[in-house]
Amino acid sequence: MYKPGHKVQFRVLVLDPYLKPSSLNRIDVILKDGQNNRVKEWKRMEATKGVFSNEIQLSPNPVLGDWSIVVKANGKDQVKKFTVAEYVLPKFEVSVDVPQHATYANSTVPVTISAKYTFGQPVKGEATIKVRPQYTFFKEEVQENSKVIKADPIGKTEIDVVHALALEDNQYYERTILFDVAFKEDLTGKVLNGSASLKLHHARCKVDFQKIVDFLTPGEMYKTLLKISNWDDTPYEGAKNTPVRVRYGKGWADRENAPWRDYQLPLSGLIELNFKTQEETEVLNIEAEYMGVSAYDTVVKKQKEDCRNSSSLDLVVLNDRPKIGDTVEVDVFTKGDAVFLSHIVIGRGVLTEAKTKILSEGQHTMRLKIPITPNMAPFCHIVLVYITNKGELVAAEKEIKVDNVLCNFVCTITHMRYT
The missing domain is CATH 2.60.40.1930 (Macroglobulin (MG2) domain)
Known part of the structure; x- marks a missing residue:
């Protein structure tokens, strides 16, 4: 591609079928602009040893578009095109990849940064990463932080979010952590921004009940499922010697005095729980606990209007x-x-x-x-x-x-x- 005012240099090779210089050394060369107008013409030019070279200086305001060089030799035409356009620096997009979740106990996360031009080629440059919470608490002081890495064309690093921000473990709130990246292109020094975010949790895992049925039937076995997973819903791999504890009762007070049952955590993270009920049972209050994380569920018997089926x-x-x-x-x-x-x-x-x-x-x-x-x-x-x-x-x-x-x-x- 050529810009207005550039010099266009070209060379014509005249070869025979064996790729040797042709004995035919007289050719016609025509230069056409983007609107197919003849700009210049070279008649019966000599191709010394099969080679003809020349050049043309473009004006400051030429016709933009696809120009062409037409070569005529021995009744045959060959065309070569080139583009004349106002050159605009290619734009690029910054991509920041971080996990969706992290915990205070495991707060070191991998960060991958890359950039690509709009036409798909990677960009080499330098990335400055700043980490900050989306919101801060009253009178909370967040530590300033910054990290610079090279992206050639991909930059990878690890950041301890809790240490970088000097955060205190908050048991009651999950926090959104933002990763702001300023990417500086090596070629031009142009800077574009990118960002990503993750959720920072207090608990190591999730403990949830997954109901099989919505109501209990007095005198029959009540079944439910307990799911223990990572925050991205994949099965949690915990310590083998740490049991999952479950207890239940006919109410909150009865549950608090009930003994715990221990279960081993399977690879699937799903535990099937069965609770025997009495004819007079109207409500079950269930509690599950694993590695300091608790979950609660309450199920009641069907009312008369729910017993039609x-x-x-x-x-x-x-x-x-x-x-x-x-x-x-x-x-x-x-x-x-x-x-x-x-x-x-x-x-x-x-x-x-x-x-x-x-x-x-x-x-x-x-x-x-x-x-x-x-x-x-x-x-x-x-x-x-x-x-x-x-x-x-x-x-x-x-x-x-x-x-x-x-x-x-x-x-x-x-x-x-x-x-």
Whole structure:
């Protein structure tokens, strides 16, 4: 690309089919501007040893666009184009990548900084990183901080957020931490800004109840799930010797005096809890505790207006964000006289699986194993249904999100005698 006022230099090679200088040494050369006007013409020029060179000085205000050099030799035309335009410094975009969550106990986070021009090429430069909380408390003094790294073309570093800001562990509030980056381009010294943020939590993990049913039935077993996960909802990997403690009672006071039950944390992070109820039980108050993090849940019995339907169907997906090729497990809980339980899986508007299973007498739970196929990405729906002896249709539905939709793989096989 040439700017107005630049000098355009060009060279013409006249070669024969064997790529040697041609014996034909007379050529015509025509220069055309961006509007196809003839700017200059060289007639019957001699190509000494197959080479002709020349140049032209562009005016301060030339016609902008795609110019062309046309060479005519031996009845054939060859065209070469070049662009004349006002040069504008290319813009670039700064990208700052940090984790979405961090904790006071594990506050050192990786920071990755990069920049790209609008046409996709990476930018080399220097990045200045400043960390600050989005909001400050009354009379809170935040420590000034700054860190400079090179991006050639990607810059990576680690920052201890709590130490950099001299933050005090606040048990009651999570905080939003901002990463402000000033990226200076090496080529021109131009500076553009980028930013990212993360949530800083007091607790190491999340402890949540996931209800299977909304109400308890007095005299029957009440089931629920306890999920322990990282703040990004991935399964939490805790210490093997640290148990998950659970206790429950018929109210707050009864729960406080109840003994703790210990459970081991499975790899999935999901624990199935079963609580026996009495005929007079109207409410259950449940508490779970793990590594200083507590969760509470209260469930009550159905009122009369909620007891019209004695049949129910619930399902819980045990695998969190499965991938293509995985097998997802689904726990099914039925109430009523279910005998034939049917399920269908729909992905991308197409039926991908349909099966019917027979429940044995007294069986109210079942675990389904469903293989994840490419047709189920990026999400699919599983629908379960059964018909009671009274002809009542009972159904439930759940959405399953599938990860790594666009990930491909290559398998290579080699033989020893050829390597």
